[in-house]
Each structure stands twice: as C-alpha cells, then as structure tokens.
Amino acid sequence: xxxxxxxxxxxxxxxxxxxxxxxxxxxxxxxxxxxxxxxxxxxxxxxxxxxxxxxxxxxxxxxxxxxxxxxxxxxxxxxxxxxxxxxxxxxxxxxxxxxxxxxxxxxxxxxxxxxxxxxxxxxxxxxxxxxxxxxxxxxxxxxxxxxxxxxxxxxxxxxxxxxxxxxxxxxxxxxxxxxxxxxxxxxxxxxxxxxxxxxxxxxxxxxxxxxxxxxxxxxxxxxxxxxxxxxxxxxxxxxxxxxxxxxxxxxxxxxxxxxxxxxxxxxxxxxxxxxxxxxxxxxxxxxxxxxxxxxxxxxxxxxxxxxxxxxxxxxxxxxxxxxxxxxxxxxxxxxxxxxxxxxxxxxxxxxxxxxxxxxxxxxxxxxxxxxxxxxxxxxxxxxxxxxxxxxxxxxxxxxxxxxxxxxxxxxxxxxxxxxxxxxxxxxxxxxxxxxxxx
Numbered sequence: 001x002x003x004x005x006x007x008x009x010x011x012x013x014x015x016x017x018x019x020x021x022x023x024x025x026x027x028x029x030x031x032x033x034x035x036x037x038x039x040x041x042x043x044x045x046x047x048x049x050x051x052x053x054x055x056x057x058x059x060x061x062x063x064x065x066x067x068x069x070x071x072x073x074x075x076x077x078x079x080x081x082x083x084x085x086x087x088x089x090x091x092x093x094x095x096x097x098x099x100x101x102x103x104x105x106x107x108x109x110x111x112x113x114x115x116x117x118x119x120x121x122x123x124x125x126x127x128x129x130x131x132x133x134x135x136x137x138x139x140x141x142x143x144x145x146x147x148x149x150x151x152x153x154x155x156x157x158x159x160x161x162x163x164x165x166x167x168x169x170x171x172x173x174x175x176x177x178x179x180x181x182x183x184x185x186x187x188x189x190x191x192x193x194x195x196x197x198x199x200x201x202x203x204x205x206x207x208x209x210x211x212x213x214x215x216x217x218x219x220x221x222x223x224x225x226x227x228x229x230x231x232x233x234x235x236x237x238x239x240x241x242x243x244x245x246x247x248x249x250x251x252x253x254x255x256x257x258x259x260x261x262x263x264x265x266x267x268x269x270x271x272x273x274x275x276x277x278x279x280x281x282x283x284x285x286x287x288x289x290x291x292x293x294x295x296x297x298x299x300x301x302x303x304x305x306x307x308x309x310x311x312x313x314x315x316x317x318x319x320x321x322x323x324x325x326x327x328x329x330x331x332x333x334x335x336x337x338x339x340x341x342x343x344x345x346x347x348x349x350x351x352x353x354x355x356x357x358x359x360x361x362x363x364x365x366x367x368x369x370x371x372x373x374x375x376x377x378x379x380x381x382x383x384x385x386x387x388x389x390x391x392x393x394x395x396x397x398x399x400x401x402x403x404x405x406x407x408x409x410x411x412x413x414x415x416x417x418x419x420x421x422x423x424x425x426x427x428x429x430x431x432x433x434x435x436x437x438x
Contacts, residue, residue, distance in 0.1 A: 095349065096325070096349055096351075097325075097328055097349050097350070097351025097352060098324040098325040098327065098328035098348070098349045098351060098352045099320055099321055099324045099325065099347055099348070099349050099352075100146070100147075100347055100348065100349040100350065101146045101317060101347045102146060103146060103147070103151075104147065104151055105147055105151055105152075105154070105155035105350050105353075106349075106350045107155070107350040107354070108154040108155050108156070109154075109155065109156040109353070109354065109357060110153070110154050110156070110194075110197075110198050110201070111198050111200055111201065112156055112201075112357045113158065113200055113201045113202060113244065113248070114198070114199075114200025114201060114248075115200075116244055116360060117244070117245075118243060118244055118245025118248075119243055119244075119245065120243060120244045121241055121242070121243050121244075121299075121300065122202070122204070122241055122242060122243070122244060122247070122252065122302065123241050123299060123300055123301060123302045123303075123341075124299045124339055125244070125339070125360060126338070126339055126340040126341065126343070126356050126357070126359040126360050127158045127159055127204065127341070127342045127343070127356070128156055128157055128158065128159070128342075128343055128345070128348065128352075128353045128356040128357065129157060129158065129159025129160065129161065129204070129342050129343060129344040129345070130144070130145055130152055130157055130159070130160065130161060130344065130345060130346070130348065131144055131161050131306055131307075131308035131316075131344045131345065131346055132144040132145070132161055132163060132175055132308070132316075132346075133145060133149070133152065133157075133160040133161050133162060134149065134162060134163075134173045134175075134180045134182050134187065135163075135175040135178075135180055136148070136180060136181075137178060137179075137180055137181065138175055138176075138178040138180075140315045140316075140317055141310070141315050141316075142175045142176060142178050142316075143316065143317070144175070144308065144316045144346045144347075145346065145347065146347060149182075149187065149190050149191070150190060150194065153191070153194045153203070154194075155350060155353055156353045156354070156356075156357055157348075157353070158201065158202065158203055158204060159203075159204040159205075159206070159304075159342050159344060160187075160191070160203060160204070160205045160206070161206050161208075161344060162184065162187055162205055162206065162207050162208070163175060163208050163209075163210040164184050164207060164208070164209060164210060164219075164223075165209070165210050165211075166209075166216070166218055166219050166222055169222070170183055170185070170222075171183060171184035171185070171219075171222055171223065171226060172184075173187065174210045174211075175210070176210070176211060177211075184207070184223075184226055185226055185229075185230050188226070188227070188230040188231065188235075188251065189230060191203055191205070191251055192230075192231075192232060192234055192251065195234065195249045195250065195251070196249070199248060199249040200248055200249075201248065201249070202244060202247040202248055202249070202250055202251075202252060203250075203251050203252065204251075204252045204254060204342065205251050205252065205253055205254065206253075206254040206255065206266060207223065207253060207254070207255050207262075207263075208255075208266075217259075219257075220257045220258070220259065220260055220262075223255070223257075223262060224260065224262060227253065227262065231251070234249060234250045234251060235250060235251045235253060236250050236251065236252040236253060236263065237253050237262050237263050238263070238264075239261055239263075239264060239265060240264075241264060241300075241302060252264065254266045254269070256268070264302070269301070269302045269303070269304055270293075270294075270297070270301050270302065270303045270304070270341075271303075271304045271305075271306075272286060272287070272289075272290035272304070272305050272306060273304075273306040274286045274306070274309065275306060275308065275309050275310060276309070276310070276311055277309035277310060277311040277314055277319055278311055278312075278313075280314070280318075280319065280322045280323070283309050283319065283322075283323060284322065284323050284326050287305055287306075287307050287323060287326075287327065288326075288330060290303070290305045291305055291327075291330065291331075291340055291341075291343075294339060294340055294341035295338050295339060295340060299339065302341065302342065303340075303341030303342065304341060304342045304344060305340075305341060305342065305343050305344065306344045307320075307323045307324065307327055307343060307344060307345045307346070308320065308323075308344060308345060308346040309323075316346045316347075317346070317347060319346065320345065320346040320347040320348075321347075323345075324345060324347070324348060324349065324352055327343070327345075327352060328349070328351060328352045328355060331352070331355040331356065331359060332355065333355075333358070333359075336361075337359060337360060337361030338359045339359075340356060340359055343356055
C-alpha cells in the first residue's frame with residue numbers, strides 16, 4: 001500500500017482501534033483498495049503512516065488514561081495530580097505539596113523544634129517521620145524514600161525507622177534481604193552530626209531487627225554495644241517518654257527487646273500500621289481514623305500513624321501517591337493547634353511536612369510554657385493493626401506562613417543555644433508509660 005490513498009485508509013483503520021474510541025486493538029485490519037481486500041497487521045499500518053503523523057504508544061496511552069480517570073474521581077487536590085507533558089497527556093509529577101520522589105526536598109526546616117517550649121512532652125507533639133527511612137535501593141517494590149538521611153533531617157523529619165540485620169558482627173541496614181549500603185553505626189554518627197549542628201532538635205529513632213527467624217541475643221548485645229560506643233552520651237535509652245527539654249540534641253530510641261529495654265518500649269505505644277495494603281481506600285480510612293484518635297486522645301500517650309504500605313498489587317510509591325495528598329487535605333489548618341502524633345510516611349512532600357510542624361501551634365523562643373491544645377478524651381494505648389530541590393542552589397527555608405513552599409533558595413545554617421529550663425514536675429500516663437517532665 002503506497003501513496004496518499006494507502007496511508008489514509010491505514011490511518012482510518014488505525015484510528016478505529018484507538019482506546020479513545022472505546023474499541024479494543026485489533027492486531028489485523030481489513031482495508032479495501034481498488035476493489036481488492038488486503039489484510040494488514042498493525043505494524044504494517046504504522047509503517048504506512050508518514051513520519052509527520054503522531055505515533056501512539058498504545059499500552060502507555062491506556063495506562064495514562066487509566067491514571068487520569070482515577071485522579072479525576074479521587075478528590076486529589078489539583079496541585080497534586082501531576083503535570084501535563086508536551087504531548088498534552090497528564091502524567092504523574094515527581095513533586096507536589098504532599099508527595100516528593102525527587103532527590104532533594106523542595107524546602108527545609110532544620111530548627112523547628114528549637115522554637116517549642118522545653119516543658120512539652122514528646123507525646124504532645126505532631127512529628128513528621130519516614131517509614132523504612134534508609135530504604136533507597138531495591139526497585140519500586142522496596143524503595144520507600146528518595147531523600148538521603150541528611151536531606152530528611154534538614155527537611156524537618158524527626159522520626160526515623162531503621163531496620164537492621166546482624167551480618168559478620170556488624171549491624172547493617174536492610175529492607176527485607178536488600179542491603180541499603182549503610183550501617184547502624186553510620187546512621188548514628190550522621191544523625192548526631194546533625195544534632196550537634198542543631199542542638200535544639202531531637203530525633204526519635206525506632207531500631208528494629210529486620211525479619212528475624214527468632215529474636216537473637218547476639219542482636220541485642222550488638223545493639224547495646226553500638227548505642228554505647230556511638231551514642232557519646234547523647235542517646236535516650238530510658239522507658240519514660242521525656243520532655244523536649246530533656247532530649248534536645250539527643251536521639252530518643254524506641255525499642256523493646258525480648259529481655260532488655262533499650263529505649264521507650266515500642267510495642268506499648270498506640271500504633272496504627274496496616275502495612276499490607278489490599279485496598280487504597282481502606283488504607284486511607286484507617287489512617288484517617290487513627291489521626292482523629294490521636295487528635296482527641298490522651299495527651300500522655302504517644303500515637304504513631306503509618307501512612308505507608310505495600311501489597312501484592314501495589315507498591316510503596318503508589319500508596320504514597322494516594323494517601324499523602326489525602327493526608328495533606330485532612331491536616332489543613334483548623335484554626336487551632338492539633339496534636340496528630342507521629343506521622344510516618346513514604347515520599348513525603350515539603351508542604352505536608354510543614355502542615356504537620358505548623359499543627360504544633362505558634363512557636364516561641366523555646367523557653368515558654370505555651371503548648372498545643374490539650375486533648376481531653378481518654379484513650380487506652382493499644383496497637384491498631386490490620387487490613388529536589390536543586391542540588392546547585394539548595395532547598396528553600398520554610399516560611400512561617402501556612403502557604404505552599406516557595407521557589408528553592410539557599411537554606412542558611414543555624415544553631416540554637418543548648419541551655420534550656422527544666423520543670424520539676426512529673427505525671428503518669430494513663431494505662432501506658434510514665435511521662436517525666438523534670
């Protein structure tokens with residue numbers, strides 16, 4: 001088939017098979033030319049189309065249409081649906097207010113805790129965190145973050161989820177069986193280096209043995225030794241939930257081993273970690289319920305909400321693209337401070353991080369007594385389970401206004417004096433841990 005009549009009839013045949021027509025792709029098309037019937041395959045038809053006509057990638061076209069229909073009916077904020085490509089098709093973007101899979105964050109806030117009162121217990125704060133914080137390698141099924149450790153801390157992350165395996169006498173960082181090219185000693189050193197530069201901050205660190213067959217005494221002994229040698233006296237390993245003034249410049253360990261307690265017992269906190277995602281809608285419903293429970297629960301109980309997940313038919317990035325924008329909408333300013341607890345996410349966006357930080361209320365000079373609104377509805381502690389910024393210019397510093405992040409600009413280093421007041425008063429958490437305020 002050649003000439004204008006040939007490629008025109010080919011184009012008509014091909015256009016009838018496009019997904020936009022509501023028809024399935026037929027690998028064989030029948031064309032009539034000069035009274036004869038010819039059967040041509042789709043590659044043959046494509047070869048007959050002139051070079052200046054658009055050539056469709058049909059599988060990709062179908063996938064984009066499917067994602068477009070889902071986003072149109074999902075209630076995702078318009079700014080979080082992605083960007084339009086030059087061809088006019090809507091595609092997922094790498095960065096929005098709620099989701100970010102770029103190599104560096106769009107904005108940073110390295111000293112937000114320094115402006116909060118010393119007397120605040122950690123259980124009364126809204127704290128942004130990351131799930132499987134060092135999981136940067138292993139493909140889309142295992143990769144949970146795109147920012148390195150230092151970038152996460154600079155962006156405002158104050159909860160780290162660290163998974164370790166004991167290999168040849170050292171604790172390496174793993175996600176399932178995939179080594180993440182880091183060690184626990186290195187993570188402790190890098191975190192303490194950040195805290196020395198920003199002594200008004202504190203970092204919660206959950207340390208877990210990844211996929212143990214049975215709890216091993218060697219792991220506990222090596223972890224204790226690692227914390228002792230690398231902690232340099234800046235690691236909180238007690239059972240009490242401390243006040244912010246007690247742990248400025250320190251790592252707060254969340255860990256409960258079989259025989260030893262090397263930090264705040266993790267399993268005694270109020271946790272929602274529905275990690276096995278069979279339905280994205282059901283996952284978000286669980287997250288929303290637990291956030292509301294944290295907002296109205298006992299202020300002496302620590303609440304941890306995992307917004308992350310994985311599943312047979314989904315993976316961490318897809319879950320984050322669905323849950324993070326809804327979380328961003330749910331946490332929009334309500335006119336008064338709200339305690340959301342610790343929100344643990346995959347691929348969080350800078351806008352979402354700032355909403356969590358701003359929910360702690362107006363920040364003073366770190367020495368006042370003002371605190372977020374104290375919830376009054378009691379709730380017993382239990383575990384709820386079940387179903388870049390440009391590298392050259394650096395990320396932008398967060399403004400105090402509740403707006404989306406500005407264009408990236410250089411983030412200056414700052415530090416806060418280490419001296420803080422203390423309050424000699426203590427209270428006991430209802431049905432849970434003892435909160436020491438002195």
